[in-house]
Amino acid sequence: MNPLAYKMRPEEISEVIGQEHLLGEGKLLQNMIESGYIPNMIFYGPPGTGKTTVANIIAKCANKKFYKLNATTDSLKDIKSVINELNTFSGYEGVLLYIDEIHHFNKKTQQSLLEFMESGQITLIASTTENPYFYIFKAILSRATILEFKQLEEEDIITGIRRAIKNSKEEFKNKEISYDEDALKAIAELSEGDMRRALTLLELLLYGVKYESKNNIDITREKVEELGQKKLLNYDRDGDSHYDILSAFQKSIRGSDPDAAIIYLAMLVKAGDLISICRRLLVIACEDIGLAHPQAISIVKSCVDAANQLGFPEARIPLAEATIYLATSPKSNSAITAIDSALSDLNKGTVGEIPSYLKDGHYEGAKELGRMQGYKYPHSYKNSYVKQEYMPKNLVGKNYYIYGENKMESISKSYWDTIKGK
The missing domain is CATH 3.40.50.300 (P-loop containing nucleotide triphosphate hydrolases)
Incomplete structure (x- = not known):
């Protein structure tokens, strides 16, 4: 058959x-x-x-x-x-x-x-x-x-199940097949957008479940649950779903939505993917929170260390703490923007020579080569600051770091504007 x-x-x-x-x-x-x-x-x-x-x-x-x-x-x-x-x-x-x-x-x-x-x-x-x-x-x-091809919606699955039940009635001529909408919804939920899985589950209900009456097949949510079919998470650590969930996890934290972040964390926890969760949390602390809240990386590192020491299932608790903490923290991407911009310039070509007074002068003969001659030691000046050029020759005047519009970086900008007389 x-x-x-x-x-x-x-x-x-x-x-x-x-x-x-x-x-x-x-x-x-x-x-x-x-x-x-x-x-x-x-x-x-x-x-x-x-x-x-x-x-x-x-x-x-x-x-x-x-x-x-x-x-x-x-x-x-x-x-x-x-x-x-x-x-x-x-x-x-x-x-x-x-x-x-x-x-x-x-x-x-x-x-x-x-x-x-x-x-x-x-x-x-x-x-x-x-x-x-x-x-x-x-x-x-x-x-x-x-x-x-997109994952099927629950409504699509339910439509397919109804069609299959209708077409199966010919095979069960001596039996009445009945169902309620809640049962169809339960099958659709378990199938997770997979019509083949939904029809396989329906087949189990039609042929593999014992009903009260020999002449009636009454499909209910309770019967669906009795099959003991554990809902399978569509997750493969080496596949697309792995990266899709991690991406949605980070984007939800970046978007300051702790509820969405927690559901994606739950998917990762359910898959037992502790390494990917910890790595991504550390990245987010630096990439998305960054200088808006510099202590975030230290706090998240503590949560990550605790999670690794505890292991699942307890690891879910510090992981959830770190996730909610990051999602509700102020955000700044000024650090990653700065380093990526600098790397981009490096990839384009030469950056020019480093000013000679910045070069290492702690060796015999350095003075004759002009190393460290004319260097101004900032701590010898008021507020530990003195104006001098630090950029390589071809990048003079280039700005990589742009202060973020958050409380922490705004305070820092205001301080240095005052010190530098801007």
Whole structure:
């Protein structure tokens, strides 16, 4: 017996749920299908969002022979086997080769596809759950259109579940299938935007759960929860989700939203990713809080040390403290802006010679070379300040540090404006 997810796979584009940004009226993929122009493409997005289904439908609409390989189990030998059979596919207008999880192919195997793509022997549609710009050979990217499939919304999942229940009633002729909206919502929540996961869960409810009546299948939230399906966090330490959550975590702290920051922290904690959390908190303390509150790095370092010493689950407490502390602290990026600007100038070319009076003069013969001659020792002057040029020759007059508009840096600016007579 085929799995429910297989039996419910759409056969027409109009039956595909979600992906309106690609398949809606007038959208890119819909226009391609209608025109019959099918370029090489890379479908990028989470599992269970319709990538394989859409590729299959495209092949059907374009009258191309659909051939599917999976990069986790197939190899270059399998690709060549498809190519060797090209002349046997009579009655078709070419071949559409679909490679699932192409990021699992090594560089050599990916490169081997180029010859067949450029000759037009095949139309390639590859799918990946990882960011193609990180994992797919650049030469393939330059020859393919990249289309991102979005995670399905709960409403989309519920629509798919309703459709599956309706189509399953024929199979359960002697039984009445009933459900409440709360049960469908529970399935949708557990599936996390993955239609395949939702249909698998529904299949368990239809076939694997014992109900009070032999003639009725009454799907309720309680029955869904009885299956003991723990909600899985869509998180892979080496994948896209890892960087997306960390990015959202930092941006929420930078945006001074402690509530959003805490939910992203919870995702990272749930994944047990202590190293990434600690590293990111330390970066944020310097990059986003910076000189607006210079003590932040010391406090966060203490929280990080405590978290590493405690380990999970207790580590969540100092991590939460550091997160909320940073999110509610004043913000300044003046330090990172200054160093990045300086590095940019270094990358552009020479900065010129360092003034001779700033060079090291603590060695025999330094005086004869003019080292440290004419240097003014600031502590010998009022307020430990004296005007002299410190910049390399070609950067005289260049400003890298711009005082941030916060209390701490404003006080510092006011002090030095007074000292320097500005």
